[in-house]
Amino acid sequence: MNKQQLASKIWESANKMRSKIEANEYKDYILGFIFYKFLSETELMRLKASDFTEDDLPQLTEDNPDIVEFVQGECGYFIAYDNLFSTWVKQGNDFEISNVRDALSAFSRNINPAHRKVFDGIFDTLQTGLSKLGTDARSQSKAARDLIYLIKDIPMDGRQDYDVLGFIYEYLISNFAANAGKKAGEFYTPSEVSQLMSEIVAWHLQGREQIKIYDPTSGSGSLLIHIGQAVARRNGNPDSIMYYAQELKENTYNLTRMNLVMRGILPDNIVARNGDTLEDDWPWFDTLENKEETYNPLFVDAVVSNPPYSQNWDPTDKEIDPRFSYGIAPKSKADYAFLLHDLYHLRADGIMTIVLPHGVLFRGGEEGQIRKNLIENRHIQAIIGLPANIFFGTGIPTIVMVLRKKRDDDRVLIVDASKHFIKDGKNNKLQASDIKRIVDVVSSNRTVPKFSRLVSIDEIRANDYNLNIPRYVDSSEDAETWDVYASMFGGVPKSEVEQLEEYWNAWPSLKAELFRDNGACYACDHDDIATVVRNNADVQAFIASYGQAISGLPVDLRSRLVEHPEQVDALGQETAIGKELDAMIAGTPLVDPYDAYQKLDDAWNGISIDLEVLGSEGFDAVRAVDPNMVVKKKAGKDVEVQDGWIGRVLPFDLVQRELLHDDLTAIETDERRVQDIDSEIETILEGFDEDDKQNSDAINQDGDAFVATELKKAVKAIGKNPASDFERGLVQAQKLFDETKKLKSGIKTKRNALEEKTCNTIKALTDEEARQLLEAKWITPLQKQLEALPNAVIDELIGKVNALKNKYATTYADVCGQIDEAEKELAGMLGDLTGNVRDMAGLEELKALLGGE
Template identity: 50%
Template sequence: MDKQQLASTIWESANQMRSKIEASEYKDFILGFIFYKYLSDKELRFFKNQGLSQEDIEKINEDDEEYAEYVRKNLGYFISYENLYSTWLSKGGDFEIADVRDALSAFDRNIDSSYKKVFENIFKTLSSGLSKLGESAAKQTKAARSLLNLIKRIPMDGSQDYDVLGFVYEYLISMFAANAGKKAGEFYTPHEVSVLMSEIIAEELKDRDKIQIYDPTSGSGSLLINIGKAMRRYLDSDNKIDYYAQELKENTYNLTRMNLVMRDIKPANINVRNGDTLEDDWPFFEDDRKDSTYNLVKVDAVVSNPPYSQKWSPKNKEHDPRYKFYGVAPRGKADYAFLLHDLYHLKPDGIMTIVLPHGVLFRGNAEREIRKNLIEKNKIDTIIGLPANVFFGTSIPTIIMILKHNKENNDVLIIDASKGFEKSGKSNKLRDCDIRKITDTIRDRISIEKYSRVVTKDEIRKNEYNLNIPRYVDSSEPIEKYDLYATMFGGIPKSEIMELSDYWEELKGLDDEIFRTKDGEYFDLNIEELNHIIQGHKSSHEYIKKYKEAFNGFEENLKEDLIDGILDVEIAEEREKIVKNIFERLETIKLVDKYKAYQIFANNWNTIETDLEMILDEGFDIINLVDPNMVVKKKKEGDEEVPEVQEGWRGRILPFELVQENLLKDDVEEIRTIEARLAEITSEYGEILDSLEEDEKDADYVKEDNSSFVNAEVKKYMKEACDEIETDEIKILNGYLELSKKAEKEQYVNENNNIDWNLMEKGKSGTYTKTEINKRITQIQQTFSFEEDSLESKLQKVTFLIEEETALKSDLKIKREELHLKTKDLIENLDEDKSLGLLYKKWIAPLVKGLDELGKNVLINLEENIRAIYKKYAKTFVEIEEDLNDNQEEFISMSDKLTGNEKDLAGIKELQKLLEV
């Protein structure tokens, strides 16, 4: 399975396993064990690279001081064989929680002195919290064993595997954050916000050979990691980034270190400290030698998401070099204290991004003074208003502020990005297109109506340094206006038609075809013909033709790059190449939002990128791999682990559905025919059920909620009804059963030749057996034509439907299983051309189709806009009043027929008086 599937499977199991343990605490267990597995697996690879056999590895322990020291010097730590993660797994039922405690204790004494900052006490949170896994050692052992078995599948032994590991780790952190309530904001910045900040910084620093980045409230470390990932597109080799981080809470500080180490960042590039950023400024000293190691560190980028409006002590901070040129933040709100700390550690040509509550833009007193100084000293570059409810655990409005020391401009770019998001559960989430639009706006530093504006310093001064976004960017939706004349007399005002002027400029002459003038200012239209007019107009055809021509060769280019050159794709470069291509093609096309096109691309690229990563890392043959489809079942009481069972197979790269739709169409169509008939049967059940009388629905053959029939009871009722049927043919057949001699039976058949005896088979004696006769009688009874619309006639139909449905469901199950296995075999034996053809269908066809639909949607959107205007004035006020009067008269007439007690009737009379006024 791909990294997304793996991550979601592990999360689903972990969430079930945690039981009553808080998500914010349980994350420390699972993330701690993942990190320990990472270190163990890394050491095992080191041993094997040294040429050690399995037998040699099993002898390695602390007693071999020389070799242990050698390992420490190379890895920064040493783990004895008995304490390796793989050894724990191999113990099976002999594993005990004490093994974990002993191993974590041994780890701390086996850290190389030069790696102390990176590894010392990194497992303290895990070690001290093991007791929360259960009330007894046995329960703790059981819970730990379940965790070990859960995460053993995460690959950790190659460049691609590091990416998978990082993805799974980040995914788990985000899911724990989403389930941790208000505690979530303490350790996690949502991925999309983190990516946005990273892209802003990477764009600024892309021309540098080596950079230093710093997060003074690092949480999980995701902000730093995403900046590193974004910058690696521009740096010519790894380990050209120095990471600095500080975190107040010890368990979160450990999380930062683990996350950085697992991204295969060299320990020498990791500088992380557990401390209070505001009270104990850093980075510029060693903890144990403050005075002698003073060396102020300035970095290329600072990024942070500090706790919002935190209380702090501003006492004696006036002369702190971080604050003395700008002011000291008030006691109750440390937001500007964090901001000024970040700014202080920024190089003259550096950039910083910080997430803050919206209030920092307009609050007064000390904060106004700081804001004034920042503006006058030209430090604030950009303000981005984010959508509400983007961060876990809080719904307060937030912003990202970008600051620089040496700005080239003398103004402030203000962006209101609060409207760009999608719903994701209870939260709002930035889309790819939202992130791209923000970063493009910052790069180009442009004003966009209702979205962004470059504001001069003079204007900010006139507003007394109030930076509240609505003062500068009005992103509110226009108030719905109604034309009084059109409301009273009908027609569509010219002013509202002209609100669609962008369409009329591009689709010449279309407005004249749609609207008919009444008096030059008000217009009519034939709403029934609207779609036909728009879709059939010459200008519409020309527009669609122009749009298609803009994308001439696009599909071929994608095929050449992604399919024909599949093993040579540079993923990051290819992504930007395609985006640039799309944007260039849309430059001449009006009415299409290029960011909608970008979102279509991004949605498809996520799939392409995931597949490409696996193919480039594991080879072309991975396309033909089929894996067991493992499904997590609900954990039951007494289960040691969350049950995970195989339900069929799944293609590693090629989805079964894609293969079936393209290469097994006949089989798919056969299944769909059965499914369609089953749907018809369900509908027929409903029709029969609706036709029953109310007293008939009260019988046992209908469920209590009247939703469906009870099959067994329907059959029982019909058997009793059929047993009572006695036709002339049944009488003759029963007469036959009374005879015993063969000659009598033969004579009886000749005398009663008015029935078809050939519908039955004779026995060995040449006569009809009792079984055969009774079978025929049953057949006659079951197919008896009851009186039309009688209950028996209806339930007889139900009986036939039940039999047909049962047979179809059985057949459907068999055919689905056959198709599933047929698909598995087909994928595993595809030749290269067919494999690439299917990849084309998976990657390129949906993207091309989505972009093609975007052009067609222009005409659809125009029609929707016109219909909305038409609906406003479709009925005049006079017509509404007449309808109201007619309805009142009808109500008064009907209410005269109502009966009730004296009070009810008196109330009705009074209501009639009111309506007659």
């Protein structure tokens, strides 16, 4: 089971198990248990690396101070043998909720003092919430036992980047957020927004050896983790990053620490605090006692945050706080208070990204003054307008603002990305190509029509420091116009044809083939626009040129991915292939490189999972076959049972299509014959007389289906000499039913045999056969998707030309003539009507208005 399948299975089971417990609360229980499992198995892994054996493990007791001190030095904490997660699993039905309570209490007293800030109180939310798992100790024990068995198979290998544990944890958090309503915003920033902010920050910080990053409203910690991963990919050393986090709500603060620790971040690199960011600036003081002695202001390379939107705060006496030297945010809207806090903690060469509601761009009063100060002091680098409804729990429009402590450029880049998203259930979602499009314009600081614009400080001053995005970037579709002359006389206006200039530049001979110049307008005399476009020499050359440009991609991808897939750095290769693909199609007009990148990313979602399996298990995993476990109802309960087999990496249908084609074709031939028989039976029914249908028990009351048992009886009674067409039809129908039964039985037998043959084929694959199948799974579909992009461009033009032609096909004179004809017809019909004197007088008046007599 790959990580997506395992995560999905755990989520579905956990969502059922939570019963009436709110999703926002239940997440704390299951995520807490996962974290405890992680700590427990991390301890075991490090002990075994120090030559401990299974027989040595029972020595892990608090009564053995040497072992306690050794484990604390290795891990930062100590868990006794009786409290290990693996011990809980071994206890089976003897496991009780008291085991959890005892273990969590023991954990608290056995933390290494040097790492107390990382681990102290980290299980408080889980500890206090255990009572909600059931009404008594027995039901609580069962609920906890179910959770333990649900998560016991999650691998905990501690890899830094896209590890299974981190993926599952993020998957669960995002799904709980989707089910938590408005409370979701307290702990989760959608991963796509995190990735957007991460790429902007990582681009700015590339090349630095030691980096400090800070999130003052850390939630689950996912934003910090994404930033850290993006920075580490560019700088190569994940251990060179210090993570600072502050969170107001205790349970969410615990979630932050758990998430950071589980991503393999060293405890020494985690500095977290549970506190009110605006009230108690942090980390000014290591302790709240003796403030004067421990004053230690924090300045970092990057600050990232998604603070609560427009919440109340207390601005009393904040004038003397150096964080708010640019102004005091109103007490009913703390948005700029959070922004100024973030900006204060930046180093001179640092960068920050913050998610804010759209209102901060144009609201007046104190906020207007703060905005003016930020603009005049050159702090705002970019404003990115996001799609609405992109965050869980709120549909309000939001922005990402990018700020710097010091910059020379006095322009602000305004980006309107509000139109770039896909629907994902109830929410909108940024695609990988949308993120890349935004990051590219921010990193290159450039203007792109209808998307981004560099705005001078003089223009912003002229607008009284109003930064509302539509003032600067118009991303709306052009309003449709109607040409009066063409509406009256027909033809296609030349100005509207010239609006398709990018196509005529790419295919110079096409316009003359499509349109005839009749002086005032163009005429389009072709009935089949698509054929003219597709047969055009320039269009065909365009398709050929594009195909040639990407023709070398399969060979390159085979070299990069297929030759030694177990050694591939999935994330690094996607970036490298993306750059290569950009270079390949750079000279091709009309094809959007971001469309090509999205095709790559869509394919990569599956490729990367396979690469991860092969990377952790070796190339032989390509020959692995696993039981296909499904949940079925038995005695009213959900039971997991085996339903055939699945390839760990190679899908059965792919292997059958590529290597067992004859066997598959034989089955598909029989299946098509079954479909043909269904049609023949339907034809027989339609040919029967209605009286025969109603008088025969072999046909149902609706007359649209045979009754199997009655049909057999009727055919038996008819014997070998049917006397009528109806009887011959019944006999033929029975023969077809018999043939279907035999075919279906044969298909089932052949399917079972093919599945067994597929299992054996996968297990016996040669290395070269395996590589050919990986190529067929990974590369061939991607290449076909990329090759289809020019056709999408061509189809778009065909649609536009057809729309232009149809728009003016009916002139105003034609419409008037149609109206006249309709009025005359109506007047004539009115003459046939009769009624009383009053009615007839009304009808005569209507006829006169219509022009009738």
